[in-house]
Amino acid sequence: MCGISxxxxxxxxGSACPDLFESLGLLQHRGQDAAGIVTSGPKGRLSQCKGNGMVRDVFDEQQLSRLIGHLGIGHVRYPTAGSSSMSEAQPFYVNSPYGIVFAHNGNLTNAREIRTFLDKVAHRHINTDSDSELLLNILANNLQKTGKFRVNEEDIFTAIKxxxxxxKxxxxxxxxxxxxxxxxxxxxHGIRPLVLGRRRSVAxxxxxxxxxSVALDALGFTDVRDVNPGEAxxxxxxxxxHRQLIQCxxxxPCIFEYVYFARQDSIIDGISVYKSRLAMGEALADQVIKSFGNxxxxxVIIPVPDTSRVAALQLSRKLGVEYREGFNKNRYVGRTFIMPGQQTRRKNVRRKLNAMALEFHGKNVLLVDDSIVRGTTSKEIIQMARDVGAKNVYIAxxxxxxxxxxxxxxxxxxxxxxxxHNRTDEEIAAEIGADKVVYQSIEDLVKCVRRFNPNIETFDTSVFDGRYVTGDVDDEYLSHLEGERNDDCRSRASFDSESVGLHNNFYGH
Structure with a gap:
């Protein structure tokens, strides 16, 4: 997952840099691996700063002052394809044609075919393993076909179409x-989000x-709307x-945006993330009642901070069970979900959260989390609860x-x-050390989100049901992808990243 602006x-x-810098800070939750900004002025000269690390690590006052120009783009990244090396930090740039800068959030499912096409047919050099660079070069190649000295809107629309x-x-x-x-x-399909807003200025x-939308709201942009699927x-x-270039x-939209990734004060595709999480808490309460029976x-109900807090509050209210904050969070440790390697994630759970015995000792506790992925975090958190005296630990x-x-x-x-994967709920509970695990149903989750925009009939729920909306994902593709994503590969990528310097920023024209 990445954040773009x-x-x-x-x-x-004027200078676009302050807005871009602030927007990346507001989108930091979407990526903590790398950050970058490229700006341009009326004469087309580009200024660039990017590198590995958090936004605050990559940019300083001197570097920001050198990012000259009234237009630009920014990116925060965590790796979904490719490595964590600084060469993968975005935005990417190609000088031909016209000088194009590009940033991307998402993942291509036909990246291998595109890479072969760019090499053997388009004869364009690809320097990284990032599919964002593939997208950039496809766009550049399509614009190159115009053969024109200067590009216009019609040329760009045709190239994007x-x-x-x-x-794919x-x-x-x-x-x-x-x-x-x-x-x-x-x-x-509108799987990944993108919004547009405007702000009145003197000029x-x-x-x-x-x-x-949170990035636009905080910077004073109004009339915010979603870029439609297939629209440029x-x-x-x-x-x-603007033009609708292709109909699907x-x-x-990816339903996991509402479950975990997006900030709760964002509105995506007309749906309030906050309201959808309240609804998730209500629906989850019904599942808890069904699971426990009489x-x-x-x-006590205790949330795993921070994403699940809203749902836990609503669940507590519906069940009539006391809500308490049982974990103190160190906000200077990044999201463990996106950290490479099981050992790293496990250590950082303990650094990130501290259980308060006052709320756990001698009690039967229901922990509420947004999701359970590897189980690493859940297992550590459950053990932390037991270590401070919890009698029984359930997780929803x-x-x-x-x-x-x-x-x-x-x-x-x-x-x-x-x-x-290939485990029953009872087996999952045993694996993570819980006395019971309760999951939201997929039907209820979709209802919780869709109720705020009934015009959206379908969501990407592939992580739950294996139904991939682009229709081109098979076992061969998954096997190839898993070869790039397993923890051994991520650990090697992390090592490669360190070898080039985690905070090695650079500036150039």
Whole structure:
């Protein structure tokens, strides 16, 4: 999962850098592996800073002051395909044609075919293992075919439409043509999110694309709307043009955005993440009642901070069971879900959370979490509860059991690493050390999200049911993907990253 943003200011003497920098901080939860910004001024000269690490690590005041220009794009990354080396940090750039800068959130399911095409047919050099670089070069190759000295809107729309016909997978993209404007487009199923807003300034209207509405809200952008699936938007100093380039049979946003990834104050595809999580808590309460029956002996409900807190509050209210904060969180440790290697994740759970004996000792505790993926975090948290005196420890998940990998941009691991794969609920409970595990049903989860926008009939729920909406994912593809994603590969990638310097930033034109 990644976070992307792009901005163009009406004032050509202004600086896009402050907005881009702030937007990446607001989207930091979507990626903590690398960050980057590229800006451009009226003459098309590019300024760049990117590197591995958190936003605060990659940029300092001196570097930000050198990012000159009134338009630009930004990116925060965690690795879903490729390595963690600094060469994978985005945005990416190609000088031909026209000077194109590109950032992407998602994952391509036909990356191998695209790489072969670019090598053998288009003869374009690919420097990294990132599928974002593949997308950039497909767009560049399609624009190259125009043979024109200068590009126009019609050329860009045609190039993106051709890209839609070539690319498969889930993706939201922003691009910048040096000295010309910014572009945003989204895959035909709308799997990955992308929103657009505008802000009144003295010189006219400023525009911004971002992965989530929270980035636009915080920076004063209004009239926020989603970029539609299959739609492209081109914004220049003189015009805003949008066109529906391709129609798909159905829209299918990733439901895991609402469960875990998105900030709760975001609105994605007309759905409040906060309200959907409240609804998840209510529905999960019904599952708890069904699972425990007349033998409910829960003394206290405690959330696993932070994503599950909203759902836990609503669950507590419906069950009439006391809600308490039992874990103190160190906010300076990153999301353990996206850390490489089981040992690293396990150690960081203990560094990230501290259980307070006051809320656990002698009690039957129901822990509420947004989801259970590998089970590593859950196992450690349950043990922490027992260590401080909990009598029985139950755990309830706002999401159904995750039994299949995600192929559209969330680095959920191989099937063998998923704790629910080929296990019953009882076997999962035994594996993670819980006295009982309760899962949300997939039908209830979809209802919880869809109720706030009934126009969306389908969501990507492939991690729960193995139904991949692009229709091109088979066992051969999953086996190949798992070869790139298992913990051994991630550990090697992490080592390679360290060898080039985790905070080795650079600046150039």
């Amino acid at each position: 792009a901005v163009i200011l009406a004032d050509q003497s 051709d890209l839609y016909l070539q690319i 997978g889930g993706y939201a993209c922003v691009a910048m043509v040096a000295g010309y404007g910014i572009i945003g487009f989204r895959d035909p 006219g209207w400023d525009y911004m694309f971002a992965s989530e 938007v081109i914004i220049t100093e003189k015009n805003v043009a 049979d159905y829209m299918a 033998k409910m002996d829960i003394d 998940s706002c999401a159904p059991a995750i039994r299949y990998p995600n192929v559209y941009g969330i680095d959920m691991p191989t099937r063998s690493e998923l704790v629910a």
